[in-house]
Amino acid sequence: xxxxxxxxxxxxxxxxxxxxxxxxxxxxxxxxxxxxxxxxxxxxxxxxxxxxxxxxxxxxxxxxxxxxxxxxxxxxxxxxxxxxxxxxxxxxxxxxxxxxxxxxxxxxxxxx
Amino acid sequence: xxxxxxxxxxxxxxxxxxxxxxxxxxxxxxxxxxxxxxxxxxxxxxxxxxxxxxxxxxxxxxxxxxxxxxxxxxxxxxxxxxxxxxxxxxxxxxxxxxxxxxxxxxxxxxx
Numbered sequence: 509x510x511x512x513x514x515x516x517x518x519x520x521x522x523x524x525x526x527x528x529x530x531x532x533x534x535x536x537x538x539x540x541x542x543x544x545x546x547x548x549x550x551x552x553x554x555x556x557x558x559x560x561x562x563x564x565x566x567x568x569x570x571x572x573x574x575x576x577x578x579x580x581x582x583x584x585x586x587x588x589x590x591x592x593x594x595x596x597x598x599x600x601x602x603x604x605x606x607x608x609x610x611x612x613x614x615x616x617x618x619x620x
Numbered sequence: 621x622x623x624x625x626x627x628x629x630x631x632x633x634x635x636x637x638x639x640x641x642x643x644x645x646x647x648x649x650x651x652x653x654x655x656x657x658x659x660x661x662x663x664x665x666x667x668x669x670x671x672x673x674x675x676x677x678x679x680x681x682x683x684x685x686x687x688x689x690x691x692x693x694x695x696x697x698x699x700x701x702x703x704x705x706x707x708x709x710x711x712x713x714x715x716x717x718x719x720x721x722x723x724x725x726x727x728x729x730x731x
Contacts, residue, residue: 514662540718542719542720544722549708549727550725551710551724552710553722554719557718557719559718600720602718606668606714606717607665607668608653608668608720610655610664610665611662613663
């Protein structure tokens with residue numbers, strides 16, 4: 509069975525500091541991996557995705573993530589955050605029969 | 621515009637009543653999904669469908685029912701058997717084995 513673990517429920521950082529949001533997955537087959545962002549009372553917006561190819565994936569708003577098969581991780585990073593990055597971030601995996609499973613989310617709060 | 625439309629945005633239900641949440645997509649996607657979101661618990665999969673007239677239970681299907689009579693539509697009924705239905709419900713669709721595209725959600729409150 510597939511599962512996704514987001515190791516941090518909340519991450520506070522100062523504006524313009526770097527940030528890493530951690531995600532680990534488990535699956536017995538090859539996976540497709542995603543990061544989404546959610547602003548209050550809205551749906552989810554795709555930040556980036558890994559389907560195949562280069563393990564370093566770049567997304568919107570300056571975010572990037574690295575797929576590490578040996579560590580079954582897909583951590584999200586941004587070198588310098590802004591107040592507008594305040595939101596909840598979800599990691600997701602799609603590994604079989606179009607079943608997409610999400611992690612429990614990480615709330616990113618930016619301090620001025 | 622192509623996209624996923626959920627309606628209504630807010631829904632109030634009396635205890636013991638069934639309610640149906642609408643989800644329509646015009647993206648020609650094969651797969652559709654329903655998720656429930658509660659604070660601190662992320663998105664939990666209720667039901668998903670890969671093709672018309674077929675659907676599978678997710679992790680928390682008890683107290684819910686769905687139908688997939690048309691490719692564009694995947695309504696969710698919250699039945700009286702669902703003991704704690706107050707939550708934010710998100711519908712999504714996806715081409716095969718790639719990312720999901722989400723609607724704006726329906727917030728259901730039991731009064």
